[in-house]
Amino acid sequence: YPPPADPVAQHFQAVAGADGQISAEELRRCLSQSGMSAYPRPGDSFSLETCRVMIALLDTDHTGTMGLNEFRELWRALEGWKGTFQQFDRDSSGTIEAAELHDAIRAFGYNLSRPTVEAIVSRYSRYSNRQIMFDDFIALSVRLRAVSERFRARDREGQGYATIYYEDFISMTMSI
């Protein structure tokens, strides 16, 4: 019998070289070919910047590349974020606006005030129209998850605050 199909591994192997690692550029091609980035329009692909952030999320050894296990984890996360985008784009504009983002972030399990959400919208929208495109929503979701995880690792008692040293703060924020 043939082995069970493993489409995620096949997407990965279609771009990975002999070293079994993919760069941001290869990840971009992989997510295009697999159709993951083809939203809302069939030809859409992620920006190189968003692919670099995706790699940085799981790149604990700082090689700037991604292996198959990390890719599987990313794929699951992307399926979730894509579902969230589609669910919270209530007016079907193909973009996420501030009120929609506020609720999407709450669905992720984070509680952020409206001013903080507005600051995020300013940073992640493109044409001063305050609409967030799918590519930027993914970059935002990746970074929000990364910085939240890093914060929690330093707030071990779950008090909602942490004492952080400057160099640690820089490594938390500048590596993603």
Add this chain to the structure above:
Amino acid sequence: YPPPADPVAQHFQAVAGADGQISAEELRRCLSQSGMSAYPRPGDSFSLETCRVMIALLDTDHTGTMGLNEFRELWRALEGWKGTFQQFDRDSSGTIEAAELHDAIRAFGYNLSRPTVEAIVSRYSRYSNRQIMFDDFIALSVRLRAVSERFRARDREGQGYATIYYEDFISMTMSI
């Protein structure tokens, strides 16, 4: 007599509309036309992502746009960062490598350990070659300045550490 020439204001006004504000896309055009982004090759321009980070650095009212005063401040900063890039690209590769970045960051007045610098290189280099291009160096410099300023505002005694609440941490990191 004609008023004294003000080339920086002229660069700004060449793209600003009647509202006297520029978007990330207009900033990108402005920095191309003025030659600021034309490095190392004459036709080089900044990515939209880098322009968005530049706007976010000075966008205290979160409009996603930039006025003339903010543009003047950005211009001065860009001249400094460009000079730093040229000075620390010691092998004239047109890119900044880890050892060069370590020294460039020290010249900015920040002291970061080698592992932190390596993590930054992983995030900001493009082709897993661990070389940082001018466009990415500018994005890195903008973000490093922004997060450092924000950290210092919370470490008022200058002790090198600060107690930070989760939502504040998110607003510090996700708006740049």
